[in-house]
Amino acid sequence: MQRPAPRSAPGPLRDIAVVAFAQTDHRRTSDELSEVEMLMPVLHQVLAQTGLKTSDIGFTCSGSTDYLAGRAFSFTMALDGVGAWPPISESHVEMDGAWALYEAWTKLLTGDADTALVYAYGKSSPGSIRDVLTRQLDPYYVAPLWPDSVALAALQAQALIDAGDTDEPALAAVATRSRTAATDNSHAQLRGSVPRGEYAVRPLRTGDCPPIGDGAAAVILAAGERARELCERPAWIRGIDHRIEAHGLGVRDLTDSPSTRLAAERAGLFERPVDTAELHAPFSSQEVVLRKALRLGDGVDVNPSGGALAANPVMAAGLIRIGEAADRIRRGHSDRALAHATSGPCLQQNLVAVLEGDPR
Numbered sequence: 399m400q401r402p403a404p405r406s407a408p409g410p411l412r413d414i415a416v417v418a419f420a421q422t423d424h425r426r427t428s429d430e431l432s433e434v435e436m437l438m439p440v441l442h443q444v445l446a447q448t449g450l451k452t453s454d455i456g457f458t459c460s461g462s463t464d465y466l467a468g469r470a471f472s473f474t475m476a477l478d479g480v481g482a483w484p485p486i487s488e489s490h491v492e493m494d495g496a497w498a499l500y501e502a503w504t505k506l507l508t509g510d511a512d513t514a515l516v517y518a519y520g521k522s523s524p525g526s527i528r529d530v531l532t533r534q535l536d537p538y539y540v541a542p543l544w545p546d547s548v549a550l551a552a553l554q555a556q557a558l559i560d561a562g563d564t565d566e567p568a569l570a571a572v573a574t575r576s577r578t579a580a581t582d583n584s585h586a587q588l589r590g591s592v593p594r595g596e597y598a599v600r601p602l603r604t605g606d607c608p609p610i611g612d613g614a615a616a617v618i619l620a621a622g623e624r625a626r627e628l629c630e631r632p633a634w635i636r637g638i639d640h641r642i643e644a645h646g647l648g649v650r651d652l653t654d655s656p657s658t659r660l661a662a663e664r665a666g667l668f669e670r671p672v673d674t675a676e677l678h679a680p681f682s683s684q685e686v687v688l689r690k691a692l693r694l695g696d697g698v699d700v701n702p703s704g705g706a707l708a709a710n711p712v713m714a715a716g717l718i719r720i721g722e723a724a725d726r727i728r729r730g731h732s733d734r735a736l737a738h739a740t741s742g743p744c745l746q747q748n749l750v751a752v753l754e755g756d757p758r
Contacts, residue, residue, distance in 0.1 A: 580704025
């Protein structure tokens with residue numbers, strides 16, 4: 399995938415903004431719904447916010463994974479919910495929808511389109527998501543051992559505790575704050591006080607881990623004056639970048655995230671403070687790593703939506719972080735926000751976006 403031009407490169411880039419965002423009510427299971435039936439109401443909602451029709455969209459990009467659906471090219475069925483006739487300009491990434499948004503952003507930068515629809519969905523309930531996620535691991539040395547996602551996150555949490563970066567009460571405080579913040583989020587799967595529970599894999603308790611559930615989300619991007627026509631206060635994407643750690647867990651320092659720090663630097667995060675941060679931290683211990691890498695102080699409102707500890711629909715949770723951050727700007731609750739998405743074990747791949755609203 400093409401990288402964005404360096405920030406020092408000559409020539410102006412187009413101003414691109416998030417102008418609409420919608421998501422499902424995330425649930426533990428949605429057995430009665432297909433992926434298309436789960437997705438369609440979200441697509442209708444996000445289009446209704448702008449008054450656009452499918453035929454008005456210049457580019458469509460989706461994020462999902464066939465491993466959850468259990469069949470190859472399952473994403474093509476989701477196009478029934480979009481409406482692909484007459485033919486549309488469409489693409490798909492086998493990643494969280496945040497990376498689909500990145501592709502749509504680059505498409506709009508080229509000037510080939512002025513608007514883009516980005517959507518993502520995932521149903522984790524039909525199978526064992528902890529086993530499914532082992533397929534992300536190195537296929538020769540690690541995957542044959544079948545270490546699941548919770549066990550690997552526990553290794554990372556123990557490394558943080560051993561390094562003195564956190565302890566179990568501090569992790570409990572992260573989980574409590576996140577789910578308390580989700581009280582006002584009608585879409586969250588877990589809201590309010592949630593017991594920490596028994597150990598899932600020591601030192602992580604069930605309360606330190608994300609809920610398993612189904613969900614979908616969608617955003618609309620627009621460029622330049624078109625964004626202002628569609629939205630009273632667009633959330634302008636001032637910078638976006640994504641980086642990846644080494645695939646081998648044994649060659650990484652699990653207490654740090656250089657890829658997040660580099661992506662943030664390239665996205666312009668450190669140029670001025672942000673007031674809001676939506677972090678894709680499925681485990682309480684991962685918020686500790688991200689706060690350090692992103693240099694977030696106590697004055698930043700972290701995960702006011704509740705974050706991934708309140709709802710973590712696989713393949714949509716990262717896109718939701720961008721949508722939630724953009725919504726706070728659109729509603730006037732934030733002026734400059736950070737959105738982060740991750741994929742892979744122990745924060746292996748990381749995307750950072752910086753969003754701003756017009757001066758008030």
